[in-house]
Amino acid sequence: MEAKIFDRETMLDLVVNFIPLGIILFFIALFVVVTPWGFNVRTSGVMLGLMIVPFVALAILTYLSAKAIAGDEKTKPVYAQGQAGLEEAEPEHHGDDDHTPDETTDASDAAADGNDGEEVDNDEGNDSDGGDADSETTDKQDSDDTADDAGEPAA
Amino acid sequence: MELNAQIAVTVLMGVFLVAVATFLTRIENWRSYTPVGGGGSFIEESGYIDEEKPAGIIRWLTTVDHKDIGILYGLYGIIAFAVGGLMVTLMRFDLVTSSSLLGTSTYNALLTSHGITMLFLFGTPIIAAFANYLVPLIIGADDMAFPRINAIAFWLLPPAALLIWAGFFAKPLGLFGPAQTAWTMYTPLSLGAVGPSADAVGGAGVDLMLLGLHLSGVAATMGAINFIATIFTHRGEEVSWANLDIFSWTILTQSGLILFAFPLLGSALLMLLADRNFGTAFFLTDGGNILWQHLFWFFGHPEVYILVLPMMGIVSYVLPRFAGRKLFGFKFVVYSTLAIGVLSFGVWAHHMFATGIDPRVRASFMAVSMAIAIPSAVKTFNWITTLWNGRVRLTTPMLFCIGFISNFIIGGVTGVFLASIPIDLVLHDTYYVVGHFHYVVMGAIAFAGFAGIYYWFPLVTNRMYQASLGKAHFWLTMVGSNITFLAMILLGYGGMPRRYATYLPQFATLHQVATLGAFLLLIGQIIWLYNMVSSWFEGKRVESGDPWDLRQDNVRTVEWQWFEQKLDTQIATDGGDEEVATDGGKPADEAEAVAEERDDD
Numbered sequence: 011m012e013a014k015i016f017d018r019e020t021m022l023d024l025v026v027n028f029i030p031l032g033i034i035l036f037f038i039a040l041f042v043v044v045t046p047w048g049f050n051v052r053t054s055g056v057m058l059g060l061m062i063v064p065f066v067a068l069a070i071l072t073y074l075s076a077k078a079i080a081g082d083e084k085t086k087p088v089y090a091q092g093q094a095g096l097e098e099a100e101p102e103h104h105g106d107d108d109h110t111p112d113e114t115t116d117a118s119d120a121a122a123d124g125n126d127g128e129e130v131d132n133d134e135g136n137d138s139d140g141g142d143a144d145s146e147t148t149d150k151q152d153s154d155d156t157a158d159d160a161g162e163p164a165a
Numbered sequence: 166m167e168l169n170a171q172i173a174v175t176v177l178m179g180v181f182l183v184a185v186a187t188f189l190t191r192i193e194n195w196r197s198y199t200p201v202g203g204g205g206s207f208i209e210e211s212g213y214i215d216e217e218k219p220a221g222i223i224r225w226l227t228t229v230d231h232k233d234i235g236i237l238y239g240l241y242g243i244i245a246f247a248v249g250g251l252m253v254t255l256m257r258f259d260l261v262t263s264s265s266l267l268g269t270s271t272y273n274a275l276l277t278s279h280g281i282t283m284l285f286l287f288g289t290p291i292i293a294a295f296a297n298y299l300v301p302l303i304i305g306a307d308d309m310a311f312p313r314i315n316a317i318a319f320w321l322l323p324p325a326a327l328l329i330w331a332g333f334f335a336k337p338l339g340l341f342g343p344a345q346t347a348w349t350m351y352t353p354l355s356l357g358a359v360g361p362s363a364d365a366v367g368g369a370g371v372d373l374m375l376l377g378l379h380l381s382g383v384a385a386t387m388g389a390i391n392f393i394a395t396i397f398t399h400r401g402e403e404v405s406w407a408n409l410d411i412f413s414w415t416i417l418t419q420s421g422l423i424l425f426a427f428p429l430l431g432s433a434l435l436m437l438l439a440d441r442n443f444g445t446a447f448f449l450t451d452g453g454n455i456l457w458q459h460l461f462w463f464f465g466h467p468e469v470y471i472l473v474l475p476m477m478g479i480v481s482y483v484l485p486r487f488a489g490r491k492l493f494g495f496k497f498v499v500y501s502t503l504a505i506g507v508l509s510f511g512v513w514a515h516h517m518f519a520t521g522i523d524p525r526v527r528a529s530f531m532a533v534s535m536a537i538a539i540p541s542a543v544k545t546f547n548w549i550t551t552l553w554n555g556r557v558r559l560t561t562p563m564l565f566c567i568g569f570i571s572n573f574i575i576g577g578v579t580g581v582f583l584a585s586i587p588i589d590l591v592l593h594d595t596y597y598v599v600g601h602f603h604y605v606v607m608g609a610i611a612f613a614g615f616a617g618i619y620y621w622f623p624l625v626t627n628r629m630y631q632a633s634l635g636k637a638h639f640w641l642t643m644v645g646s647n648i649t650f651l652a653m654i655l656l657g658y659g660g661m662p663r664r665y666a667t668y669l670p671q672f673a674t675l676h677q678v679a680t681l682g683a684f685l686l687l688i689g690q691i692i693w694l695y696n697m698v699s700s701w702f703e704g705k706r707v708e709s710g711d712p713w714d715l716r717q718d719n720v721r722t723v724e725w726q727w728f729e730q731k732l733d734t735q736i737a738t739d740g741g742d743e744e745v746a747t748d749g750g751k752p753a754d755e756a757e758a759v760a761e762e763r764d765d766d
């Protein structure tokens with residue numbers, strides 16, 4: 011499970027947190043090597059502690075949140091933000107074809123591009139375990155679909 | 166005179182504590198409440214319960230409905246924004262000439278109250294307004310996890326405001342004056358003449374302000390616990406961690422920050438109160454002043470992110486709707502929000518670079534401050550990339566989102582400069598710092614607030630605001646902010662120290678420019694207020710369940726589905742479901758014909 015959650019895609023998403031971690035690590039190393047004000051166990055200890063504590067805290071939170079987010083991503087259908095429970099929404103990995111044809115060519119191209127950019131991570135991650143096939147029960151609905159929605163749970 | 170004041174403080178505090186104690190003993194089961202809507206798990210059911218509420222003012226005094234409480238928070242925040250805004254208008258007026266027109270003590274009092282009002286009485290509550298109204302709708306919860314605590318948290322705020330402003334009311338009565346400590350309340354200034362509250366910075370006014378701040382902190386903490394519980398335990402089935410929307414993520418993170426930051430502020434405030442009134446010496450000993458600054462900024466820096474994170478959430482949520490595509494790199498934004506949350510606790514002493522703390526300690530705060538700039542920058546790039554090649558529609562909320570990005574870039578870049586120790590030693594305590602944080606607090610936080618207010622205005626009021634007034638508001642606010650705060654940054658480069666009612670003649674021009682900008686801001690906000698009030702009562706009724714035409718780009722979100730159902734239930738006569746659903750997909754004008762016949766019911 012671990013290995014599956016922390017696959018290449020997830021790691022790619024986490025780069026955003028690895029960078030600040032890297033910056034802190036860089037300064038830790040720098041201040042260990044370069045000591046223009048000398049080394050004093052108490053003060054230098056405080057100095058290092060002030061970088062190590064945020065580093066460790068961020069690493070832990072990143073790990074836990076990645077486990078929660080990527081874990082859910084792999085076991086449950088993924089919707090765009092704010093669209094879980096929306097009647098016309100379908101799980102994300104259907105990207106390009108869920109645009110109504112009445113858009114201008116230009117605009118739908120742009121929109122499709124947008125999806126590509128985002129869906130790279132989801133596509134591969136999800137397709138690999140195929141668990142999402144059964145979640146596609148909702149058909150693609152156009153904006154003027156008249157489907158009776160009274161009985162559908164919204165959440 | 167002073168004795169009166171002290172007795173007043175003591176009695177007030179006593180009554181308050183007894184009231185709280187009695188209240189606590191009377192509450193047994195905090196969760197016994199079930200929503201009036203009947204506990205159904207459908208959003209639409211809990212959404213439509215207006216009929217079961219008592220009418221008139223009683224409804225608003227007794228409500229535990231998250232949407233009503235959201236509206237109350239919103240009104241409260243707007244009133245505070247008006248008060249804080251009028252205060253700063255007076256200050257800018259005072260600064261037109263190099264001598265103080267109002268008198269330095271009045272200026273200092275206004276300065277103090279402006280800062281505290283904007284941060285604690287406008288910023289935090291306006292965010293709670295959005296969060297209360299929207300988070301349960303978006304995540305598919307019936308209500309907040311603890312609706313009664315939600316109501317209590319709100320009702321602690323009006324007394325908090327009265328306490329914070331107490332000095333302004335008491336002064337005409339000849340009792341005591343308002344606090345003049347500045348929002349940071351640095352000791353030894355805020356300790357006054359060591360010991361009794363008879364001091365030059367406001368006397369009992371300071372004590373009451375400290376109590377008021379404490380109360381607002383209690384309110385914020387209760388709200389935060391409620392949001393954490395709600396988001397963890399009351400999400401709808403389909404809302405997994407992977408689909409949780411960005412606004413709820415930022416509220417969750419913000420609540421975590423509040424949980425760690427505000428109790429610490431509360432303790433520090435009580436220590437200060439004890440030093441002032443009960444003869445303790447927490448901040449009187451050697452190092453006491455540095456201790457205060459450490460305690461204050463350990464709260465203070467997270468506080469700025471408490472304010473900005475949810476507003477970033479609003480922008481990340483609203484911006485894609487008018488760019489016609491999904492937020493670029495959604496998960497980057499989520500992870501960087503969490504990163505900011507953690508790191509914001511590791512940078513507090515960048516506010517204390519000039520205090521003479523050990524340079525080694527200083528260096529580590531610089532390091533973490535540099536690191537925290539990365540997640541902020543990542544978000545900025547995500548917003549810009551979302552706009553790239555998008556089908557951008559420049560509605561008023563979208564204009565405010567774009568204004569947010571523009572201003573946040575300037576605010577953020579100036580912040581990174583300040584985080585560099587050598588630069589900070591030159592610019593600390595100058596107007597540069599004031600310019601920096603106003604680009605963020607006004608240019609970004611308030612802008613996102615306006616974006617949210619315009620965007621969800623139809624959702625809350627069923628009416629549309631007047632678009633041309635909205636545009637006028639945006640341009641006046643955008644131009645006004647940039648004139649005012651750019652002038653401040655330049656003043657700072659020139660060496661103009663902050664928190665002065667008077668200045669040297671060479672700063673006159675830039676100060677007058679800043680006042681001009683503030684005047685534009687004032688006109689803009691008057692237009693906004695007029696627009697909001699008149700549109701609330703007489704605006705064009707929204708007939709479509711999708712007033713922003715989000716469906717055409719497939720970017721509609723669940724709160725608008727709730728809204729559509731609300732409209733349906735309000736106007737459908739019999740089995741009108743089908744045709745109403747059809748209308749929802751069409752632009753408002755096309756739906757009008759059908760709508761007109763429905764108007765009668």
Ligand code: HEM
Pocket residue numbers: 349468469470472473515516534535537538541576577578580581583584585589592593594598601602605606
């Ligand atoms: C990009 C990340 C940021 C960095 C690196 C940064 C850095 C700094 C630094 C070093 C100072 C101290 C300047 C001095 O007093 O000499 C400062 C002041 C301030 N910053 Fe920022 N800042 C950042 C973002 C923000 C944000 C997002 C907010 C608001 C939400 C904010 C609000 C403030 C406030 C209110 C002050 C002044 C506090 C006072 O002395 O009254 N900053 N900032």
Ligand SMILES: [Cu+2]
Pocket residue numbers: 465466469512513515516
């Ligand atoms: Cu800070």
